[in-house]
Amino acid sequence: MKYMLIMRDSEEAIEASKDLDFEEIIAAMGRYNESLIKAGVLLAGEGLAPVEEGFVVDFDATPPVVTDGPYAEAKELFNGFWIIGVSSKEEAIEWAKRCPLGPGTKLEVRRVNELEDFPQDNEWIQKEAQWRADAEGRLGSSS
Amino acid sequence: MSDVTDAAGAVVPADDADVDRARRALAAVWRIESARIIATLTRFVGDVGQAEDLAQEAMLEALRQWPVEGVPRNGGAWLTAVAKRRAIDGWRRRERLDERYAAMARDLEEEERTASGTFWDPDTIDDDVLRLVFVACHPVLSREAQIALTLRIVGGLSSEEIARAFLVPVATIQQRIVRAKKTLAAANVPFEVPEPQDYAERLGSVLSVLYLIFNEGYLPAAGDQWVRPDVSAEALRLARMVAGLMPREPEAQSLVALMEFHAARFATRVARDGTPIPLDEQDRSRWDRAQIERGRAALARADRIGRGRASYGLQAAIAECHAVAPTAEDTDWARIVVLYEALGRIAPSPVVELNRAVAVAMSTGPASALRLVDDLERSGRLAGYAGLPAVRGELLARLGRNEEARGELESAARLTGNERERAALLAKAAGLGRAVE
Numbered sequence: 345m346k347y348m349l350i351m352r353d354s355e356e357a358i359e360a361s362k363d364l365d366f367e368e369i370i371a372a373m374g375r376y377n378e379s380l381i382k383a384g385v386l387l388a389g390e391g392l393a394p395v396e397e398g399f400v401v402d403f404d405a406t407p408p409v410v411t412d413g414p415y416a417e418a419k420e421l422f423n424g425f426w427i428i429g430v431s432s433k434e435e436a437i438e439w440a441k442r443c444p445l446g447p448g449t450k451l452e453v454r455r456v457n458e459l460e461d462f463p464q465d466n467e468w469i470q471k472e473a474q475w476r477a478d479a480e481g482r483l484g485s486s487s
Numbered sequence: 488m489s490d491v492t493d494a495a496g497a498v499v500p501a502d503d504a505d506v507d508r509a510r511r512a513l514a515a516v517w518r519i520e521s522a523r524i525i526a527t528l529t530r531f532v533g534d535v536g537q538a539e540d541l542a543q544e545a546m547l548e549a550l551r552q553w554p555v556e557g558v559p560r561n562g563g564a565w566l567t568a569v570a571k572r573r574a575i576d577g578w579r580r581r582e583r584l585d586e587r588y589a590a591m592a593r594d595l596e597e598e599e600r601t602a603s604g605t606f607w608d609p610d611t612i613d614d615d616v617l618r619l620v621f622v623a624c625h626p627v628l629s630r631e632a633q634i635a636l637t638l639r640i641v642g643g644l645s646s647e648e649i650a651r652a653f654l655v656p657v658a659t660i661q662q663r664i665v666r667a668k669k670t671l672a673a674a675n676v677p678f679e680v681p682e683p684q685d686y687a688e689r690l691g692s693v694l695s696v697l698y699l700i701f702n703e704g705y706l707p708a709a710g711d712q713w714v715r716p717d718v719s720a721e722a723l724r725l726a727r728m729v730a731g732l733m734p735r736e737p738e739a740q741s742l743v744a745l746m747e748f749h750a751a752r753f754a755t756r757v758a759r760d761g762t763p764i765p766l767d768e769q770d771r772s773r774w775d776r777a778q779i780e781r782g783r784a785a786l787a788r789a790d791r792i793g794r795g796r797a798s799y800g801l802q803a804a805i806a807e808c809h810a811v812a813p814t815a816e817d818t819d820w821a822r823i824v825v826l827y828e829a830l831g832r833i834a835p836s837p838v839v840e841l842n843r844a845v846a847v848a849m850s851t852g853p854a855s856a857l858r859l860v861d862d863l864e865r866s867g868r869l870a871g872y873a874g875l876p877a878v879r880g881e882l883l884a885r886l887g888r889n890e891e892a893r894g895e896l897e898s899a900a901r902l903t904g905n906e907r908e909r910a911a912l913l914a915k916a917a918g919l920g921r922a923v924e
Contacts, residue, residue, distance in 0.1 A: 381731055384723070431717070431721070434512055435515040438516060438562075
């Protein structure tokens with residue numbers, strides 16, 4: 345199963361982080377990312393550029409209204425994400441807890457929808473083992 | 488309510504919910520840390536079987552303590568320390584108070600006192616885990632034992648999970664693991680990366696074990712499901728892990744790429760009613776683009792190493808051609824033909840030949856492909872194999888030789904073990920029959 349770890353910073357946390365050693369932050373994050381890679385679970389991950397460079401498209405109006413950042417009303421900012429592939433919710437929790445984040449920061453963790461989330465009736469299930477072996481041979485890379 | 492014995496021996500009641508929470512947390516910690524724990528313990532006691540037994544004892548201890556005392560901050564370190572203490576206790580019982588063991592015990596206590604956030608020395612641990620991978624895939628073990636042991640001691644899967652993945656009884660898996668550990672001990676298998684002269688062969692064995700596990704999910708040998716993505720996902724995770732441990736091995740990177748490309752198509756390989764969907768009819772909009780990109784990145788890493796492409800590299804390159812083509816017609820078939828030719832030279836196989844013929848048919852037409860298939864048929868290497876007359880029938884039909892095509896499709900229908908496939912072949916043959924009459 346896939347989970348998305350969404351990093352949410354408060355304005356205060358971002359302000360406070362400006363006093364911290366940038367090298368240290370980068371190194372801690374690097375070690376965390378490396379541990380995800382070494383375990384073979386990291387599928388994707390990106391950090392986001394400052395909110396000043398972002399914009400919001402608001403669909404309340406027609407046509408939609410585009411507002412440039414920073415957004416005064418936002419209490420928490422979505423600042424980066426990871427997508428990991430794990431075997432259980434608990435494993436996602438365990439990885440999330442290891443993320444080197446400080447006070448004022450939250451990690452929102454959401455499961456990513458996958459194939460098995462879509463309805464599957466019993467006919468999905470097949471009993472023809474031999475055919476599969478044959479199909480593999482006949483179709484090769486084309487199955 | 489379950490009773491839990493605390494460190495002092497008193498019985499402390501633990502809530503069932505606490506027990507369940509602890510059990511789940513333990514399983515998660517184990518999945519993440521098992522390879523490092525077993526690797527560390529193997530270095531400590533010198534035997535992978537004993538290391539695994541000690542780890543299992545530590546797990547039982549965790550199930551007693553964690554529900555009461557809470558899940559420790561560093562579960563992996565906790566389990567390792569408990570297992571090491573058990574090992575020392577065992578030596579003490581057998582050897583009396585040997586000074587060497589007493590020293591190890593003191594070291595362990597020192598280690599625990601000073602252990603901060605970084606419990607593991609990353610470089611040592613990487614080396615140890617790599618050694619563990621080679622031990623699990625050691626040639627003294629049967630392929631089945633290699634698979635079971637890899638999933639168990641490197642992947643951290645339980646016997647139940649492995650049994651479920653391979654659709655065999657739990658007792659069978661347990662037996663395989665016990666026997667594998669005994670075999671390793673009897674053969675005195677060293678905990679080390681193979682010698683340079685054996686390296687390539689042993690690496691090949693490791694990669695093929697991972698590929699077999701992947702295929703078990705991709706094309707289950709038995710059972711009632713067309714694909715079992717969880718089995719393949721675990722193989723892919725382990726392959727990524729191994730590729731991370733061996734960043735200079737192009738075939739390890741290539742195997743990751745090959746698995747990513749195949750896994751990207753999981754969602755589209757079977758219809759709702761269970762009918763497998765051939766590649767040219769799959770809904771390409773549902774292929775996992777992110778996964779394809781990961782595959783391309785892995786293949787690019789393999790190429791950057793600069794030692795050329797071997798078997799997995801070529802197979803991955805073929806899979807990449809399919810993965811990036813917007814439609815079946817837009818596929819670079821000429822390139823696939825060349826890749827199959829290269830693959831046929833380094834890993835000759837009649838099935839590769841047949842696949843090459845299919846690619847030739849798509850690239851330059853059915854006539855030249857038919858010559859290849861005829862050669863294959865004359866060689867007798869695919870006798871009794873339904874795929875051969877099925878492809879031959881297809882090619883003949885495209886050449887308008889319907890009468891012959893019908894005969895081939897009918898013999899393919901007789902040879903296949905699958906009802907759906909048989910029906911499809913017969914329907915196609917019947918369609919040709921009407922056209923002739």
